Amino acid sequence: MNPSLHSRLATTIGFMMLMLFAISGVVLALLLENALWSEFDAALRNRLFSLTQLVEQDAEGVSFEWDEASPALPTMFVEGETITAWKDTQVLSVFPPDATTLDRIDTAEAGKDIRFDDRPQLRTARFSFAPRLDEEDGALPSDADVITLAVGQSTSVIDMTIVRLRWTIVAVGLLGAISSIAIAWFVVGHGLRPLADVTKQVSRLRPDSLDQRIAMDDSLPRELHPLLETLNALLDRLEQAFEHERSFSADVAHELRTPLAGLRAKTELAIAKPRTADEHQQTLTQCHRMILQTSAIVESLLATATSSGETMVSGVNPESVLLKLAEDMVAETTKRQLNFKFRIPQFFELKCDPRTVEIILRNLMENAVAYADCESEIDVIAEQSPVVTTIRIANAATGFPAEDISQVFDRFWRRDTSRSETGNHSGLGLSLCKRLVESMNGTIEATCQHDVFTVNLRLPNAQLTNDKQSSANMQMLKRSDCSGTADRWDTDG
Amino acid sequence: MRVLVVEDYEPIREAVAQALREDGFAVDTAIDGKNGLWMARSSEHDAIVLDIMLPEIDGFELLSSLRSDDINVPILLLTARDGIDDRIRGLNGGADDYLVKPFAVAELVARVHALIRRSYGDADSKIVIGEIAIDTAARNVQRDGKAIELTAREFALLELLARKRGKVVSRTEIWNSLYDFSSESTSNVVDVYIGYLRKKLDRGAVDSFIKTRRGQGYIIEGSSE
Numbered sequence: 001m002n003p004s005l006h007s008r009l010a011t012t013i014g015f016m017m018l019m020l021f022a023i024s025g026v027v028l029a030l031l032l033e034n035a036l037w038s039e040f041d042a043a044l045r046n047r048l049f050s051l052t053q054l055v056e057q058d059a060e061g062v063s064f065e066w067d068e069a070s071p072a073l074p075t076m077f078v079e080g081e082t083i084t085a086w087k088d089t090q091v092l093s094v095f096p097p098d099a100t101t102l103d104r105i106d107t108a109e110a111g112k113d114i115r116f117d118d119r120p121q122l123r124t125a126r127f128s129f130a131p132r133l134d135e136e137d138g139a140l141p142s143d144a145d146v147i148t149l150a151v152g153q154s155t156s157v158i159d160m161t162i163v164r165l166r167w168t169i170v171a172v173g174l175l176g177a178i179s180s181i182a183i184a185w186f187v188v189g190h191g192l193r194p195l196a197d198v199t200k201q202v203s204r205l206r207p208d209s210l211d212q213r214i215a216m217d218d219s220l221p222r223e224l225h226p227l228l229e230t231l232n233a234l235l236d237r238l239e240q241a242f243e244h245e246r247s248f249s250a251d252v253a254h255e256l257r258t259p260l261a262g263l264r265a266k267t268e269l270a271i272a273k274p275r276t277a278d279e280h281q282q283t284l285t286q287c288h289r290m291i292l293q294t295s296a297i298v299e300s301l302l303a304t305a306t307s308s309g310e311t312m313v314s315g316v317n318p319e320s321v322l323l324k325l326a327e328d329m330v331a332e333t334t335k336r337q338l339n340f341k342f343r344i345p346q347f348f349e350l351k352c353d354p355r356t357v358e359i360i361l362r363n364l365m366e367n368a369v370a371y372a373d374c375e376s377e378i379d380v381i382a383e384q385s386p387v388v389t390t391i392r393i394a395n396a397a398t399g400f401p402a403e404d405i406s407q408v409f410d411r412f413w414r415r416d417t418s419r420s421e422t423g424n425h426s427g428l429g430l431s432l433c434k435r436l437v438e439s440m441n442g443t444i445e446a447t448c449q450h451d452v453f454t455v456n457l458r459l460p461n462a463q464l465t466n467d468k469q470s471s472a473n474m475q476m477l478k479r480s481d482c483s484g485t486a487d488r489w490d491t492d493g
Numbered sequence: 494m495r496v497l498v499v500e501d502y503e504p505i506r507e508a509v510a511q512a513l514r515e516d517g518f519a520v521d522t523a524i525d526g527k528n529g530l531w532m533a534r535s536s537e538h539d540a541i542v543l544d545i546m547l548p549e550i551d552g553f554e555l556l557s558s559l560r561s562d563d564i565n566v567p568i569l570l571l572t573a574r575d576g577i578d579d580r581i582r583g584l585n586g587g588a589d590d591y592l593v594k595p596f597a598v599a600e601l602v603a604r605v606h607a608l609i610r611r612s613y614g615d616a617d618s619k620i621v622i623g624e625i626a627i628d629t630a631a632r633n634v635q636r637d638g639k640a641i642e643l644t645a646r647e648f649a650l651l652e653l654l655a656r657k658r659g660k661v662v663s664r665t666e667i668w669n670s671l672y673d674f675s676s677e678s679t680s681n682v683v684d685v686y687i688g689y690l691r692k693k694l695d696r697g698a699v700d701s702f703i704k705t706r707r708g709q710g711y712i713i714e715g716s717s718e
Contacts, residue, residue, distance in 0.1 A: 257573035261594035262504030268598045269508050273515070286504050 014181030021173035058134035080154035122152040363429035368395040397453035499529030517645035526550025545572040560587040567608035663710040
């Protein structure tokens with residue numbers, strides 16, 4: 001299982017605090033130890049200088065005051081101290097008398113710097129000097145002798161102090177690190193609480209409560225606002241999609257129920273009592289018609305459902321498609337005495353999915369054939385700019401209610417709501433067209449002026465897969481809309 | 494009994510009308526709301542079967558117009574929408590019943606019978622007047638426990654007179670209940686059917702079950718037991 005953000009942040013902060021404490025502890029320990037040793041050496045040096053004052057030379061030779069004093073005298077004796085004095089390699093004095101002689105090396109010149117050395121459990125300091133002369137006590141030697149005096153001091157106290165100091169620093173460091181982790185855990189938890197509140201709100205959302213939104217009050221940190229705005233925008237889109245699907249399902253159920261009700265009523269009536277062969281024949285004919293109508297609805301629904309699938313881009317000549325479709329509809333156009341009038345430029349080609357283009361054009365032409373006034377012409381006009389291809393299909397539609405023009409692309413909209421007048425038309429054709437055109441980054445609109453119903457279809461010349469390029473195409477389409485370079489068709493003409 | 498069916502979808506309209514006719518109703522049909530409103534205003538009907546999604550004037554609007562004209566005929570709404578809101582809107586608008594497509598034709602006919610029965614103030618489908626027992630739901634008639642075979646139209650005529658028992662029913666009223674707009678029969682046919690009914694119901698009794706009020710019409714005397 002992945003670690004939570006809470007534990008990850010707390011662990012990271014805790015680790016960083018631990019490292020900080022460790023480095024600080026080491027530095028602190030080094031500084032303190034250095035200071036202790038400096039103090040120790042200063043004391044040793046002072047002691048050495050004070051001892052040099054106790055060395056005297058007279059006619060009889062060099063004398064050391066500590067040899068003459070009782071070892072019990074506290075002023076002369078420092079606990080743990082060892083003194084050794086020598087001249088050349090000859091030891092002149094050792095104090096206390098039973099102490100081990102310090103190393104007799106380095107017969108340096110008088111006045112040289114004090115030299116420190118470490119022996120086990122002792123730190124020593126040596127100094128070479130000319131002892132003080134006793135002028136009152138007889139004849140003086142011609143030259144003063146150079147004496148080397150070494151004093152050693154036990155380091156056990158300072159060693160113990162340093163060990164204690166180190167352990168104290170380690171203990172304080174560990175305690176600090178543990179406290180830091182605990183504090184970090186609490187602080188991070190407190191900081192993440194708004195996120196947990198948001199998570200609770202989101203987890204309470206259900207498909208039946210998509211109208212709810214995540215509350216963005218002032219108590220929430222502002223860093224969360226962009227995330228919540230994005231989530232709420234996503235919820236908006238989800239709600240719209242759900243509502244769209246719900247409404248679509250309701251419309252489908254509604255549209256299918258009517259022919260199903262007819263089928264059920266007709267068949268129940270047919271089997272309710274004995275009928276003649278003619279009556280059965282009539283019932284079957286009507287049932288067949290209703291089945292065709294239901295099939296048309298189902299086919300359109302399937303086309304709508306599959307319209308978002310993969311597309312295949314290739315060169316399409318709309319002229320050949322339009323002519324083929326006109327041939328397919330010859331029975332209906334003959335029956336209604338309609339005539340197609342094409343105005344399509346040569347070398348006219350679209351780069352798009354041929355199946356999609358055929359579905360769009362078929363629906364638009366079928367719509368025109370179904371609703372055009374009898375004995376009229378259906379104009380199919382194509383124009384092409386470097387970017388956009390425009391196809392207009394216009395038919396005479398006497399009495400078309402102008403207020404309905406905004407609804408023609410709605411699902412299940414029919415010009416005449418009386419289904420018996422519209423044959424097998426499901427009311428899904430124009431809705432499907434709109435969806436397909438939008439999937440091709442094109443636009444479609446309907447107008448009705450002077451009893452002429454016109455559908456304007458605009459498609460980008462090349463179907464691009466890149467979002468950026470598609471966006472560029474849309475921009476071009478919009479520009480062409482604004483500038484009016486895509487001329488409106490004169491409905492009178 | 495005369496029923497108006499307002500439905501734009503031809504197969505449903507025809508099937509419902511046929512089923513009602515075969516059950517003895519006189520049935521008028523309208524293919525849109527405008528025609529339906531005109532027919533409902535111009536003739537008396539015992540019930541209206543009304544689709545909601547109609548051309549010209551939709552079912553809700555037609556219903557509202559009828560109720561504002563004080564036409565209180567029982568109305569059964571037909572619709573493909575089964576949303577609660579639609580039902581509430583229909584019933585609050587003055588509809589008496591609601592049926593969602595697809596429906597069983599027999600259920601629709603039964604509901605029309607129930608609506609008409611309630612509009613005449615009868616709680617039970619059985620009407621007993623003297624020795625005659627009429628079951629309007631089972632569509633049978635008995636005299637002294639013996640079944641009497643009646644045609645659908647004869648039963649409809651008997652049901653009309655029985656529902657309006659104690660009141661004189663004019664020939665025109667009877668004719669309007671038995672025949673729809675498209676019928677070309679004359680009012681004489683009423684006397685013919687009354688004759689058929691008397692022959693089957695009276696069975697040699699001294700007093701006819703259906704009395705004639707000269708110059709006024711026909712009456713079944715007595716009250717339901």
